[in-house]
Amino acid sequence: MNSETLKKTPLTEVCRASGGKMVPFAGYEMPVQFASTMDEHLAVRRGVGLFDVSHMGEVFVTGPDALKLLQHLTCNNVEKLKDGQIHYSGLMYPEGTFVDDLLVHRFNERKYLLCVNAANRDKDVRWILEHQTGDVQVEDASDRYAQIAVQGPKALETVQPLVDVDLSAIKYYWFAEGHVDGVPAIIARTGYTGEDGFELYTPNEPAPRIWQRLMETGRSFGVVPCGLAARNTLRLEAKMALYGNDIDRTTTVLEADLGWICKLQKEDFIGKAALLKQKEEGLRRKLVGFEMLDRGIARDHYPVFVDGRPFGHVTSGSYAPYLQKNIGLVYLPIEHTAVGTPFAVEIRGKQVAARVVETPFYKRNY
Amino acid sequence: MYSDDYLYTKEHEWVRVENGEATLGITHHAQEELGEIVFVELPEVGKVLAAGDTLGSVESVKAVSDVYAPVSGEVIAANDLLADKPELVNQEPHGGGWIARIRLSDKSELDSLMSADDYEAYLGEEKKH
Numbered sequence: 095m096n097s098e099t100l101k102k103t104p105l106t107e108v109c110r111a112s113g114g115k116m117v118p119f120a121g122y123e124m125p126v127q128f129a130s131t132m133d134e135h136l137a138v139r140r141g142v143g144l145f146d147v148s149h150m151g152e153v154f155v156t157g158p159d160a161l162k163l164l165q166h167l168t169c170n171n172v173e174k175l176k177d178g179q180i181h182y183s184g185l186m187y188p189e190g191t192f193v194d195d196l197l198v199h200r201f202n203e204r205k206y207l208l209c210v211n212a213a214n215r216d217k218d219v220r221w222i223l224e225h226q227t228g229d230v231q232v233e234d235a236s237d238r239y240a241q242i243a244v245q246g247p248k249a250l251e252t253v254q255p256l257v258d259v260d261l262s263a264i265k266y267y268w269f270a271e272g273h274v275d276g277v278p279a280i281i282a283r284t285g286y287t288g289e290d291g292f293e294l295y296t297p298n299e300p301a302p303r304i305w306q307r308l309m310e311t312g313r314s315f316g317v318v319p320c321g322l323a324a325r326n327t328l329r330l331e332a333k334m335a336l337y338g339n340d341i342d343r344t345t346t347v348l349e350a351d352l353g354w355i356c357k358l359q360k361e362d363f364i365g366k367a368a369l370l371k372q373k374e375e376g377l378r379r380k381l382v383g384f385e386m387l388d389r390g391i392a393r394d395h396y397p398v399f400v401d402g403r404p405f406g407h408v409t410s411g412s413y414a415p416y417l418q419k420n421i422g423l424v425y426l427p428i429e430h431t432a433v434g435t436p437f438a439v440e441i442r443g444k445q446v447a448a449r450v451v452e453t454p455f456y457k458r459n460y
Numbered sequence: 461m462y463s464d465d466y467l468y469t470k471e472h473e474w475v476r477v478e479n480g481e482a483t484l485g486i487t488h489h490a491q492e493e494l495g496e497i498v499f500v501e502l503p504e505v506g507k508v509l510a511a512g513d514t515l516g517s518v519e520s521v522k523a524v525s526d527v528y529a530p531v532s533g534e535v536i537a538a539n540d541l542l543a544d545k546p547e548l549v550n551q552e553p554h555g556g557g558w559i560a561r562i563r564l565s566d567k568s569e570l571d572s573l574m575s576a577d578d579y580e581a582y583l584g585e586e587k588k589h
Binding site for chain 1: 495498
């Protein structure tokens with residue numbers, strides 16, 4: 095795909111002008127890093143960072159039967175959501191595997207916003223429309239929204255001067271409708287970094303101005319613009335799954351160790367039968383976190399050996415800039431998933447020792 | 461930036477030859493492209509390499525970059541300091557961040573490497589693409 099066929103987000107040009115090294119990602123031209131992935135990662139752990147996440151998809155599901163449809167399509171229990179609350183969930187195939195992972199925002203009983211992966215947006219919308227029943231409307235609003243993620247322990251103080259709502263009143267995984275720099279916005283206390291933070295859904299046109307304003311209000315906290323590379327290492331330290339790497343059409347929500355978003359006691363939903371069966375029969379493999387014991391960085395797709403035999407590959411692997419360790423995620427046979435279990439990752443032809451560790455690798459303590 | 465006492469490769473390695481021994485590392489340009497280096501895989505001393513063989517690798521948070529032997533010969537030293545201080549490659553790419561030393565088996569191979577002027581011209585060409 096050449097740069098002419100790539101889509102731009104409302105912030106692509108701002109990112110380029112700020113020194114972003116631009117790459118194609120999910121059909122968009124996105125910054126992979128600005129000055130330094132390491133500095134960006136650490137700024138988010140210690141202060142605050144800004145991410146253009148406008149590529150993410152926004153899909154509204156509205157109408158009297160919206161709740162019913164989402165209960166049928168996703169594995170978490172949408173009935174439990176209160177107005178203004180958000181949860182992480184999975185859009186399920188009948189096999190209990192992932193069409194996508196997503197955030198479900200409840201405005202009220204008849205209005206929900208789904209935040210979905212950019213690369214899956216068209217597939218998700220098709221899937222939802224194929225299963226649409228009753229009085230419900232599905233709108234792909236992605237092209238109407240810019241999205242800025244403000245992440246880090248200083249995110250609240252960075253955003254607060256620009257908004258007309260009391261951010262301290264919004265709990266983690268809740269949202270409010272308000273204004274950012276005078277512009278109507280959805281202000282969600284969510285993120286993909288393992289830090290506190292906000293994801294601001296704004297109209298396209300004022301997004302570059304809001305970005306600049308956040309760079310100003312965050313200045314005393316050392317705010318930096320952050321690219322996809324830092325977003326990836328941050329989410330990996332927090333053991334947040336990446337669709338296409340750690341979860342996909344071949345991995346069930348239970349195998350992905352996401353049982354906490356899989357509410358098998360709720361009414362029937364797509365994938366429930368398969369997941370109940372898998373739970374009864376017992377898992378044969380599970381996603382675990384690991385760290386390298388010997389020297390070497392495990393990277394995505396590197397082959398894995400258990401007891402000397404090949405078993406799949408690393409789904410996500412990297413140097414962890416905050417932890418200063420080489421970490422990763424991998425599906426291992428269930429009998430090899432206990433913390434401490436040794437196995438090997440093949441790095442350029444050599445088997446290098448690794449072991450299963452507790453996750454998340456990083457947990458914020460505030 | 462690029463010393464006349466060194467020779468350079470298209471893969472962005474430098475070589476300094478003294479008494480039939482070639483000390484090598486990655487160039488300033490290469491380390492700048494990679495960003496912060498967090499891991500260096502060093503060659504084993506005693507290993508015999510042909511020019512173009514993979515000698516080791518240099519890794520940033522995001523990327524892995526192989527380091528190739530610019531010349532043929534036996535590895536007679538590796539910079540063990542890089543095991544604990546890979547950032548030396550960023551800080552002193554042409555000095556303290558050297559990666560390995562090879563005893564040349566065929567001095568004529570040096571003729572195919574670039575001079576500092578040639579390398580800078582090559583960098584200029586690469587930039588245009």
